[in-house]
Structure formats: C-alpha cells, structure tokens
Amino acid sequence: xxxxxxxxxxxxxxxxxxxxxxxxxxxxxxxxxxxxxxxxxxxxxxxxxxxxxxxxxxxxxxxxxxxxxxxxxxxxxxxxxxxxxxxxxxxxxxxxxxxxxxxxxxxxxxxxxxxxxxxxxxxxxxxxxxxxxxxxxxxxxxxxxxxxxxxxxxxxxxxxxxxxxxxxxxxxxxxxxxxxxxxxxxxxxxxxxxxxxxxxxxxxxxxxxxxxxxxxxxxxxxxxxxxxxxxxxxxxxxxxxxxxxxxxxxxxxxxxxxxxxxxxxxxxxxxxxxxxxxxxxxxxxxxxxxxxxxxxxxxxxxxxxxxxxxxxxxxxxxxxxxxxxxxxxxxxxxxxxxxxxxxxxxxxxxxx
Numbered sequence: 468x469x470x471x472x473x474x475x476x477x478x479x480x481x482x483x484x485x486x487x488x489x490x491x492x493x494x495x496x497x498x499x500x501x502x503x504x505x506x507x508x509x510x511x512x513x514x515x516x517x518x519x520x521x522x523x524x525x526x527x528x529x530x531x532x533x534x535x536x537x538x539x540x541x542x543x544x545x546x547x548x549x550x551x552x553x554x555x556x557x558x559x560x561x562x563x564x565x566x567x568x569x570x571x572x573x574x575x576x577x578x579x580x581x582x583x584x585x586x587x588x589x590x591x592x593x594x595x596x597x598x599x600x601x602x603x604x605x606x607x608x609x610x611x612x613x614x615x616x617x618x619x620x621x622x623x624x625x626x627x628x629x630x631x632x633x634x635x636x637x638x639x640x641x642x643x644x645x646x647x648x649x650x651x652x653x654x655x656x657x658x659x660x661x662x663x664x665x666x667x668x669x670x671x672x673x674x675x676x677x678x679x680x681x682x683x684x685x686x687x688x689x690x691x692x693x694x695x696x697x698x699x700x701x702x703x704x705x706x707x708x709x710x711x712x713x714x715x716x717x718x719x720x721x722x723x724x725x726x727x728x729x730x731x732x733x734x735x736x737x738x739x740x741x742x743x744x745x746x747x748x749x750x751x752x753x754x755x756x757x758x759x760x761x762x763x764x765x766x767x768x769x770x771x772x773x774x775x776x777x778x779x780x781x782x783x784x785x786x787x788x789x790x791x792x793x794x795x796x797x798x799x800x801x802x803x804x805x806x807x808x809x810x811x812x813x814x815x816x817x818x819x
Contacts, residue, residue: 472503474536478551480582481558481600482510482540483519485719489726490555491523495532499730500553501739502534509547510540512558517542544582548589553737555729556582556610559600571601576816579606583613590617595737598624599729603661604751605812607766609819611753620786623736624751626665626768628721628728629657633667633706640688640698641674649674649682656770656792657749658759659805660812663707665768666801669699670793703801735773736786747772747789758790759802765809 477494479487487510493499495506508527512520524540541547559575579600586594594617598607607624614622634652642648655672659665672684688698713721735748747770754767761767770789794802 474505474507475500475553476507476509476551477553477555478509478511478547479555479557480511481556483512483516483523484557485722486557486599486725486729488523489723490557490729491527492530492532493726493730494733495527495530495535497534499734499738500534503739504534505536506532506534507536508538509551510538511544511547512542514542544585545589548585551586551590551594553733554586554590554594554596555733556596556598556600556606558582559606572605572812572815575600575602575606576609576819579609580613580819583610586610587614587616590614592616592618592621594621596622597729597732597736598622598751599725601661602812604766604768604809605816607751608753608764608813609816611766619753619755622753622766623732623786624661624766624768625725625729625732626657626661626749626751627732628725629661629665629667629706629709629768630655630749631724631728631731632709633657633669633702636702636705636709637669637672637684637688638674640702641682641684644687644698645682647676650677651675652684654747655684656747657706657768658770658798658802659768660809661751661768662805662808663711664801664805664808665707666798666805667699667703667706668770668792668798669702670795670798671791737784750786752786752788757788759788759792759794761802761806762810765806765813767806767809 481487510520510524520540524538527538539547559578598610600606603624607622611619611622633655637652637655638649652674656668657665658668669684674682676682749768750771751766751768754761754765755763770792771786772789773784774787
C-alpha cells in the first residue's frame with residue numbers, strides 16, 4: 468500500500484446491497500476522494516445480510532484496491548460507526564414495484580433515526596453524511612434532527628442521479644431536433660424533492676457541441692412561442708418518472724447509475740474535484756436562508772457551488788447555493804408543488 472498524505476474513514480450502510488456492490492469499487496478507485504487519499508472502509512448491514520456482507524468484504528480484499536487501507540464489515544454498529552468521517556446511508560427498505568414514495572416514509576424513518584443517533588454518538592462535528600435511502604430528502608431531514616452534534620451543513624441527500632438523467636434526456640432531445648449528438652450538457656439542475664414532483668430546470672442550460680460552440684437549451688428545447696418546438700413537458704415527465712420506469716423494467720431500483728451519481732456527488736462535495744468541469748451541481752441540502760423563497764427547515768435540491776472559506780486560520784470547503792437561476796412563472800408553480808409535497812412528508816414524520 469502506497470504512503471499517501473491522508474487517510475479517510477468511509478462508512479457505507481446497506482453495504483450488502485446492489486448499490487453498494489456498484490459503488491465500492493468506485494470509492495476505492497481514486498476518482499472520488501483523490502489519489503492522495505487512502506480509504507479505511509467500514510461496511511454495515513442488518514444481521515439478516517451478514518453472510519452476504521462478509522462475502523462483499525472478501526471480494527474487496529481479493530480485489531487488492533490500490534487506495535484501500537483496510538476494510539471492516541460488521542452488523543454491530545459500534546464496531547463500524549466509531550470515528551467515521553464520511554458516511555453514505557444506503558440502507559433502507561427498498562422501493563418495490565407499485566410502491567409510492569409515501570409508503571416508504573414511516574418504514575424508513577425509524578431506521579434513519581437509529582443510524583443518526585449512532586452518528587451522534589460515534590461521529591464528530593466534521594463528519595459528512597450523504598443520505599441516499601429513499602425518501603432521501605425527508606430521510607436527510609430526519610437524520611439532521613437526530614444527530615445534533617453534527618452540523619446541519621454536513622448533511623446532504625442525493626439528487627445528482629436526477630441531474631445526470633436530465634442531462635442524458637436533454638442530449639437525446641437535442642439529437643432528435645438537430646440530428647447531432649452534443650459533446651456535453653451544462654447548467655441544468657434539479658430543484659426540490661427526489662420524487663415525481665422534482666423540477667427539471669433547463670432555462671440556463673446549454674449544450675457544448677463538438678466544435679466548441681454553445682447551443683442554448685432555452686432556444687432549442689424550451690420555445691415558449693411555439694408549443695410544437697417546446698419539449699420541456701416531455702423532458703420533465705421523463706426525468707420525474709425515470710426511476711419508476713427502471714423499476715418496472717428490472718423489478719428493482721437503479722443501482723449502477725445511482726452508484727455513479729453518488730461518486731460524482733461526493734467528489735464535488737468533499738473529494739477531489741480539481742478537474743471537474745461542472746462548478747455548479749444539484750444537491751439536496753437544508754433550505755434555511757435560501758435565495759429562492761423555499762420555506763426553511765426542508766431538505767431541498769438546489770444548484771450549489773463548492774467554495775473555500777477560512778475560519779480561525781483554518782481553510783475549509785463550504786457549499787453555497789447558486790442564486791443565478793432564472794425562475795419563470797411555470798417553474799415557480801412547479802417549485803410550489805414540490806414544496807407542498809416536502810411539507811406533507813415532513814408533517815408525516817413530525818411526531819418522531
């Protein structure tokens with residue numbers, strides 16, 4: 468094992484599951500946390516998954532990953548939660564075919580509460596927590612409330628998967644429109660809940676073409692003057708329902724694409740994003756003091772940027788909401804709808 472500048476203790480819950488199986492090689496590749504970091508990996512799952520969890524640990528060891536310092540797998544939380552620096556909460560009851568997200572709320576809230584209390588005991592004020600288990604936004608809010616030792620700005624939930632889906636959908640729509648595949652899509656974001664009320668924001672977006680020219684999506688796919696040229700409703704419906712469509716086809720939820728999105732989220736939030744071309748990205752964070760009129764005390768997906776700050780002569784990274792999005796009336800109505808859903812979910816868990 469090469470000597471590197473830093474070691475990072477990374478905990479994955481639900482580590483015997485499908486997302487974890489796709490995620491763990493990515494975390495240990497050097498692409499997420501950087502090639503200057505060795506990973507001390509901690510894997511946790513429920514006792515019923517103990518044999519599979521041990522099998523995952525064995526495969527991790529057999530792969531002899533360059534950036535792996537050590538790996539511990541256990542169904543005993545006291546063994547793997549102690550001293551964690553980065554936590555990825557995958558563990559939760561899965562969304563099954565025909566199941567609505569609201570059915571998951573109470574089922575998963577108690578599980579998240581238990582894990583948050585463990586983090587409050589064994590974590591620190593510098594521990595970073597990414598919530599993936601659905602309903603991710605409300606689960607993240609639950610975790611914030613039950614781990615007060617960890618600052619609220621150290622919690623986030625995954626909406627990067629939705630952003631990546633949105634980019635793919637816009638790229639395909641442009642290809643149909645202009646008969647040319649863009650090199651990449653930029654400045655499109657997800658606002659609100661990771662659900663069928665999520666808001667796909669493309670008004671500030673553009674496609675970078677192979678000749679380095681920019682094609683603005685608002686002029687090509689969002690033509691308000693000509694409904695026949697306005698593909699926004701189709702784009703919105705597709706991204707809102709993509710997860711359900713995958714479940715319908717595979718009978719299980721997304722794993723490979725979710726793992727890739729988790730890697731990008733962590734890289735841009737706390738990892739090695741030096742070569743990242745996307746300076747602004749979608750992330751679910753606490754809404755307090757936001758510039759878009761969203762009520763406080765919700766976990767809401769915003770476009771965010773990672774910035775440097777200095778406190779007590781110590782340099783730290785911080786996440787700041789990008790306030791530059793153009794919000795037209797139709798988007799404002801969609802934001803109102805996703806806010807209402809989040810308030811309803813919050814009300815359902817308010818007694819916990």
